[in-house]
Amino acid sequence: MTRDRDSIIAAMTEELTPVRGFRYGDGVILVSFALFLSVLGVAYVNGLWSGIVKVEAAPFFWITNGLLLLLGLASASAAIAAASPYVGNRHDAPRWATAMVGVLPLAALISLLPDGHGMAIVEDPVGIHCFTHALATSSFTGAALILWLRRGAPVSLNLAGWHAGLAAGALGAVAYGLSCPLNAVTHLGVWHVLPVALAAVIGRLAVPRLVSW
Amino acid sequence: MIAEEATLARLMAAAQEGDKPAYNVLLSEAGMWLERYFRRRVPPHQLDDLVQDVLLALHHKRATYDVTRPFLPWLAAIARYRWVDHLRKVYKHESGQLEDNDAFEDSHEDVVEARVSLERLFVHLPESQVEAIELVKIEGLSIKEASERTGQSESLVKVNIHRGLKKLSALVEKAD
Numbered sequence: 001m002t003r004d005r006d007s008i009i010a011a012m013t014e015e016l017t018p019v020r021g022f023r024y025g026d027g028v029i030l031v032s033f034a035l036f037l038s039v040l041g042v043a044y045v046n047g048l049w050s051g052i053v054k055v056e057a058a059p060f061f062w063i064t065n066g067l068l069l070l071l072g073l074a075s076a077s078a079a080i081a082a083a084s085p086y087v088g089n090r091h092d093a094p095r096w097a098t099a100m101v102g103v104l105p106l107a108a109l110i111s112l113l114p115d116g117h118g119m120a121i122v123e124d125p126v127g128i129h130c131f132t133h134a135l136a137t138s139s140f141t142g143a144a145l146i147l148w149l150r151r152g153a154p155v156s157l158n159l160a161g162w163h164a165g166l167a168a169g170a171l172g173a174v175a176y177g178l179s180c181p182l183n184a185v186t187h188l189g190v191w192h193v194l195p196v197a198l199a200a201v202i203g204r205l206a207v208p209r210l211v212s213w
Numbered sequence: 214m215i216a217e218e219a220t221l222a223r224l225m226a227a228a229q230e231g232d233k234p235a236y237n238v239l240l241s242e243a244g245m246w247l248e249r250y251f252r253r254r255v256p257p258h259q260l261d262d263l264v265q266d267v268l269l270a271l272h273h274k275r276a277t278y279d280v281t282r283p284f285l286p287w288l289a290a291i292a293r294y295r296w297v298d299h300l301r302k303v304y305k306h307e308s309g310q311l312e313d314n315d316a317f318e319d320s321h322e323d324v325v326e327a328r329v330s331l332e333r334l335f336v337h338l339p340e341s342q343v344e345a346i347e348l349v350k351i352e353g354l355s356i357k358e359a360s361e362r363t364g365q366s367e368s369l370v371k372v373n374i375h376r377g378l379k380k381l382s383a384l385v386e387k388a389d
Binding site for chain 2: 085
């Protein structure tokens, strides 16, 4: 061992202070709090849809938001775990959950094929409103995950970016979805899923630069 | 004598609680383990710099260790991350000779070490990319020399290095 290394080890030992070790549960609490704030924000800005508690929502409402919630949880779980590096970490769940959510826009498109009304999706009068509001709502969870990853030591930066973006987008879409009274396949399958895709791309491009160390 | 996994994990847990003597032992043992880990993939004159770099990373990121999991896969993930970063930054036109012995093949190779080794990363790269990275980034040849040695054009050597390093950085946590 070199003298340099000896002196570095001595210096690091001298300045050692107790630290709170990595706890997955801390990340879960942080993301849960961010999701809670997201719902509060949506309730304040848009108001929550009363049809949910009155059981007026169509089955597709529950299917869409259920799948988005699963994708959000799977991706958030992977992003939280990424803060603690480990050779042998596997992150397959978000991939499968993404594939499942990918069925929703396909279902929306296929449902319009028989009538040849594909443009109806683009002409949805509130589509852009839902898209932008869901994307804005995703910023709560996104910020929490970036904060978490910056405190950690992610070593698979691109993957952490994808997962943080997917989690933020999906949980943001679910939180915003609590305010949207539209149950149509063509509306939910497109305008509530597109923000997730865009958030994932933003996460992939922006997060690695923000959390590299 | 390199300490075993269970001992290192116990020392790290104690270090997180502020136990200085345990931390001192841990850093010394981790330093020796890292020397063996990098020996075949870093020229000797750059080995100590890289080991110190990883020890500093260990120090700054010690809170990210999860005491419920083994220590060496955590250390190896950080080591791989710093190693890829190191390959990106240095070695251009520097010469250096690698030691012939393979740290894990020559020693008693246990399951953990085999799973976290640097060799595992290269298995996932095409031979042309491995060759370009080894010659230029590890052995220190110039692009021109590597081109002559491999028969690849100079631009292809550069492309293979770029693609190979990008792929390596995506494989840092891969164990099989």
